Amino acid sequence: MSRVTVKSTIRVPDFTGVIDAKLMHDVQGSVIDNQIKKLIQAGTSPVRGHNRFPGYKAAATKEKTGYPYNVRSEFPNKAIRPVNLFLSGDMLQEYVAYRANSIKSFFMGIRPNAPEDVRKRAEGNNYGTEHVPMRRFIPAPGETYKVSIVKALRDLFAEAVQRTLKRRGG
């Protein structure tokens, strides 16, 4: 299949001035760090329609060789369960909210200028490869985030609307 960049477009309420710096800061903290990454840490996809991440193939074998057993000497904190897309942390560190050239939307996903190997790993996990099962952590086109995440976004949009009203003297 053709590769798409690992990001999701979030459309904000059609209300002038809603995308301010505070909203972007809060999206990073309240939504990405406190909801999306928490679900991922719990071994659960943050994308609606996807459930818990498939286990490591090596864990189902008697020999227990292969990933992640073969990296535990270098990364002793790498656990077999839950499957949480975390090894060094460099991929999830690049999971951010960032502005688009639009007043109506912003992106959530892997930073566009993240290192190339991080972007490749993110795509591999998100869409699956010959050797890696799909572990969707950024919505593909046509997909959305889970209910908890959409709720958290709508809560922040409501706060942003209130700020806009205050600026207007409402």
Add this chain to the structure above:
Amino acid sequence: MKVLKTNASSSKTTAEIDPFDGISVPASARKQIAEVIGEFLVEQTQMKLGDSESPVEGYGRFQDLSEAYADHKKEEIGHDDPNLEFSGKMRDALTFKTRADGTIEIGVFGSQATKADGHNNLSGESRLPTRRFIPGEGESYDSEITQQVEELIADMVGEQHEFERDDFEDVENKSGLYSVLTQAFDGFTRSEIRMAVLRNDKLVRMLDSLELLELL
């Protein structure tokens, strides 16, 4: 939200929940709203379990594992967190079903049900330390989860109601505005209605175009 009954058998360990207890919701909308609430409750439960905490009010953080089991888990899995995950099969099996009347049955169905009751002890027969992730009768989800469920219901009730610009043509003050809004948000407080409106893009735009948004 109210737990109506619990089930603990070899085929399911579940709680049957009425998410609309005390809230007026049209019968035609209940099942659709319950589907969303069921998803939300499963997500929140998985997040709490990831932190080795109960999503049920009054239970807090799970008791640490026994020394022997902790050592075994650390050796095999790489940590000894009491997060109810070793193979992952039980947590993978956490799910929900809904009925036409909007009742949600949440828990573990199938082969992992016995293991789930081992932790939840809904049967009263488990000898393991109780690590409740399915509420029992008379119990509830924690206050944060419960509040968010009520907000989700308010949001969806508001979305189901097709407000028209004409509905607001006689509104001249705050009281008049809430009188109209209450037609959809029956049983909700003004504060709850206000936030549900602010979370509703279409309503915000409509009220703003009518110069009524500031009355909220």
